Every structure is written in C-alpha cells, then in structure tokens.
Amino acid sequence: MSWKQISLIGIFLMISISSMGQDFEPDLSSCNWIADVGARTQPVSRGVIYNPSDFGAVGDGVTLCTKSIQESIDKCAELGGGVVRFQTGIYLTGSVFLKSNVILDIPKGVQIEGSQDINDYKEIPTRVAGIEMDWPAGLINIIDQHNVAITGDGVVHGKGKVFWDKYHSMRKEYDPKGLRWVVDYDCKRPRGIIIENSKDVMLKDFVLYQAGFWSVHILYSEYVTVQGMTINNNIEGKGPSTDGVDIDSSSRILVQNCYVNCNDDNFCLKAGRDSDGLKVNRPCEYIVIRDCIAGRGDGLFTCGSETSGSVRNVLIYNMKGLGTKYGLRFKSTSQRGGTIENIYMYNIQMDGVRDPFVVNLNWNPSYSNSKLPEGYNYGELPIHWKKLLGVVPPEKGMPKFKNMFFENVHAINAQTCIKVTGIEESTIDNFQFKNVSFEGDNAGNISYAKNWKFTDFKVRGAKENKLKLSNNKDVRIKD
Numbered sequence: 001m002s003w004k005q006i007s008l009i010g011i012f013l014m015i016s017i018s019s020m021g022q023d024f025e026p027d028l029s030s031c032n033w034i035a036d037v038g039a040r041t042q043p044v045s046r047g048v049i050y051n052p053s054d055f056g057a058v059g060d061g062v063t064l065c066t067k068s069i070q071e072s073i074d075k076c077a078e079l080g081g082g083v084v085r086f087q088t089g090i091y092l093t094g095s096v097f098l099k100s101n102v103i104l105d106i107p108k109g110v111q112i113e114g115s116q117d118i119n120d121y122k123e124i125p126t127r128v129a130g131i132e133m134d135w136p137a138g139l140i141n142i143i144d145q146h147n148v149a150i151t152g153d154g155v156v157h158g159k160g161k162v163f164w165d166k167y168h169s170m171r172k173e174y175d176p177k178g179l180r181w182v183v184d185y186d187c188k189r190p191r192g193i194i195i196e197n198s199k200d201v202m203l204k205d206f207v208l209y210q211a212g213f214w215s216v217h218i219l220y221s222e223y224v225t226v227q228g229m230t231i232n233n234n235i236e237g238k239g240p241s242t243d244g245v246d247i248d249s250s251s252r253i254l255v256q257n258c259y260v261n262c263n264d265d266n267f268c269l270k271a272g273r274d275s276d277g278l279k280v281n282r283p284c285e286y287i288v289i290r291d292c293i294a295g296r297g298d299g300l301f302t303c304g305s306e307t308s309g310s311v312r313n314v315l316i317y318n319m320k321g322l323g324t325k326y327g328l329r330f331k332s333t334s335q336r337g338g339t340i341e342n343i344y345m346y347n348i349q350m351d352g353v354r355d356p357f358v359v360n361l362n363w364n365p366s367y368s369n370s371k372l373p374e375g376y377n378y379g380e381l382p383i384h385w386k387k388l389l390g391v392v393p394p395e396k397g398m399p400k401f402k403n404m405f406f407e408n409v410h411a412i413n414a415q416t417c418i419k420v421t422g423i424e425e426s427t428i429d430n431f432q433f434k435n436v437s438f439e440g441d442n443a444g445n446i447s448y449a450k451n452w453k454f455t456d457f458k459v460r461g462a463k464e465n466k467l468k469l470s471n472n473k474d475v476r477i478k479d
Helices: 003-013 028-035 066-078 161-177 179-185 273-279 383-388
Strands: 015-019 022-024 060-064 084-085 089-093 102-105 110-114 123-128 131-136 139-143 146-151 156-157 192-194 199-204 207-209 216-219 222-227 230-234 247-249 251-256 260-261 266-271 284-294 300-301 311-322 324-330 339-351 355-360 402-420 428-447 447-466 468-470 472-477
Touching: 003 383, 003 468, 066 084, 066 089, 066 102, 131 273, 131 383, 161 179, 179 339, 179 383, 192 199, 216 222, 247 251, 247 284, 266 284, 266 311, 300 311, 300 339, 324 402, 355 428
Parallel strands: 060 089, 084 102, 089 110, 102 146, 110 156, 139 192, 146 199, 156 207, 192 216, 199 222, 207 230, 216 247, 222 251, 230 260, 247 266, 251 284, 260 284, 266 300, 284 311, 300 324, 311 339, 324 355, 339 402, 355 402, 402 428, 428 447, 428 468, 447 472
Antiparallel strands: 015 022, 123 131
C-alpha cells in the first residue's frame, strides 16, 4: 500500500459521528474508495511531438487557429496518441476537442486565447447549471474520451469579458420581466474546459484565466485529476458565474494543490436541477479535494444548489479560504430534491471569509423558483424553459442534508460566523463538530437542525455574541 493510500485511509478512520445516542460511522469496508480517486492512467509521449504550427497555426494572437490545432490533435490520435505541443506564441482559437491517448502540452511562453465570437464555439448537447440542453462547447473539450491530459506551465486565456458584458446586459432586460430564473440559460457563454462522459483525465499545472462561464466543468465523468492549476477569473472585472472547478454528477475525482480566484463557487459539487436533474438522477460521489486555496469567490467549498441526483462520500481537507465570500456552503431548494450525505471536512482555515459556514435550503428564490410571467404561450417556449418550469411533486422535491463531520475547522475575521437555515419539512441532521472555532462580528443563527453534536466548539461575535437557535431538536451547544 502506498503512502498516499495510508494517509488517506488514516484520515478516514479518524472520522466517527454520533447521532441520536447511536454511533454513526462510515462503512469502513468501503473506505478504499478514498485511495481510488483520480486518473488511473496517463497518455505516453511515444517519442513524437505534433506541433500545431506544422499544421498552419500562427502564434500571433490574431490569426484564428482552430482548424490547425484540431488537425494536429486528430493526427496525433489517429497515429496512436502522443504529445501535441505548442511553440512559443499566442494562439487564437475557438472550441477544440481532445482525443483519447493525447497529451495537450502548453509550455511556458504559450498562451491559448479564446475567440470572442460565440460562433467559434460549436453548440453541443450537454448539461449546464443542472439542465440538459444545447449549449456552446468549451474552449477546450474532452468529450466521450479516455486517457487524456492537459499539461504545462503555460496559459489558457478565455478572453471571457465580452460574454460577461453580454450577461450583464441581458440581466437588465430579463430581470424586470420576471425572467431572472432563465437568463443564465439563454445567455450562452463558453466554459473554459469541459470534461464530459470521459475517464482517466489529467489537468496539470497550467493557468486558466477569464473563462466566459464556468472554468473547469467535470460532467458525467470518472477518474479525473485536477492538479496544480491556477484559475483566475477576476481580470478586467468580476466575471459572473465564473465558477472555479465544478464536479457535476461525476465520481472518483481528485482535486489537489490548486488556487482559485473567481466570482462564484471556487470548488463546487453539483448533481442536476429540479425535474430534469431528478429524471437524469446521477449522483456526485467519491470526491477528494485537498491542499487547495480559495481567494475571491462565493464558496471555498460549495455543495449545490444543483442537488437533484444526490451528493455523497466526499472528503475535503487541508484547505484555505482567504477573503472568500462564503466558506463551507451547502445550498438547495424545496423543488430540487436529492440527498447530501457523508461529507467529511478536516483541517480548514479561513481568514476574512465573510460567512464561513452556511446551510440554506431556500437559496436565491428569484433564480431557483421558475415561474412563467403572463403573456407567454407555453407551447412556443424553448425546451429548456419547459424543463425549468417542470413541476416537481413535494415528496420528490425536498432535499435532505445529513451526516456531515467537521474537524479542525477555524475561521477568523468573519462578518457572520454561522448561517444555518433549514426548513420544517426537511431538517438538517447529524452534523458533528470537533475542534471548530469561528470568530467574527456576529455569531449567527441555526434553525431547523436536528441531532447536532459539538466537542471543543467556539463561536465568538464581537458585536453580537449570542448564537440564535430556533426550531431545532437535539442541538447541544455548551454556553
């Protein structure tokens, strides 16, 4: 057994949760999943380098190189795989699609620059923000492939500001019409990197700037490693919905040693939205995220709001949040459904995080609750509008958050330490805290929680030091 397996399993064995007077413990017979995450294989170089410039690519930052880059990738794959490596320059491109057994190597001094023309991003069937629909492909796509890698010390620059500006303009048009819930889907913006329906994929070391939408989207995939990446989406402004790493209905994923500075969730788990997500019903599970730093963003670690397919068996440790808006964030709504369980968080440090611990089961109603205004003919609506308007029976729509463990979690310089807002129909159950402390302006609140246990737990509010408790059962906090 490797040192990696020993350390991961050791952390896992430390975890035990008490609830309702009974021991809630992980199924130790299945603990080997922790060592069975990330890419199992990587492509080999085969001693041949395919240079996009040999296929006509020009690194002047002006010439559109999509066709040449794609031809170099296709030729590499056709001849059994190997390395596609750029020579120094700036390569303007639309969507390119990697193939099995290919390494896309982006050395220092190379910048792959995204086109600002949406027509350079082929529309594909995919899922975005929890809904399956046609949407522009990403700048770099790994779809229906295996054994693929993107490596190097260079830069992928999405040049996404033009798409951010488009979104802000559409919000001004849509919001007054009562269409906040659909504008994110109508404003089609390219993601940075898409890994979809693929396995054994490695993203390593390169820098990703200014994605038009989500930065790295791992969808319906397994055995993926994201390692050593820097993601910065706050260049030339604040990019709306520019998540860092989104793991979406995927399994056996490892994210490590990354730095994310964005304007939405930094590291996020998702599993589908509402009626469409419940229909697809694919979980997000067996995830390890470790040794990462979140700068600006809306969630050092976020679970949701797309929870329909369920999220389970997640280990997060050795993480830092520095100035992030939210820290550990769990969110869903009453028509989303899904069970979020068995999440273990260990060694988390937060400084200047506005709200370090948040659970919200009524998140962002204007976006989450789809309602068609008067004056629209339902029969003439786009398919994705109809999916968003799909009615979810209450018994299927109620999400459940339960069985989570937090140890060695500390936050300083917060505004509100704890914001936990459950709902009567679905209490937030079986959370355990050990050696956890929060310091900030206000202690905060906990409502509709059940069977929470605390050992060496401290909350200090400089302005309001009283933690407000309401509608809870068996939430035992020593004064």
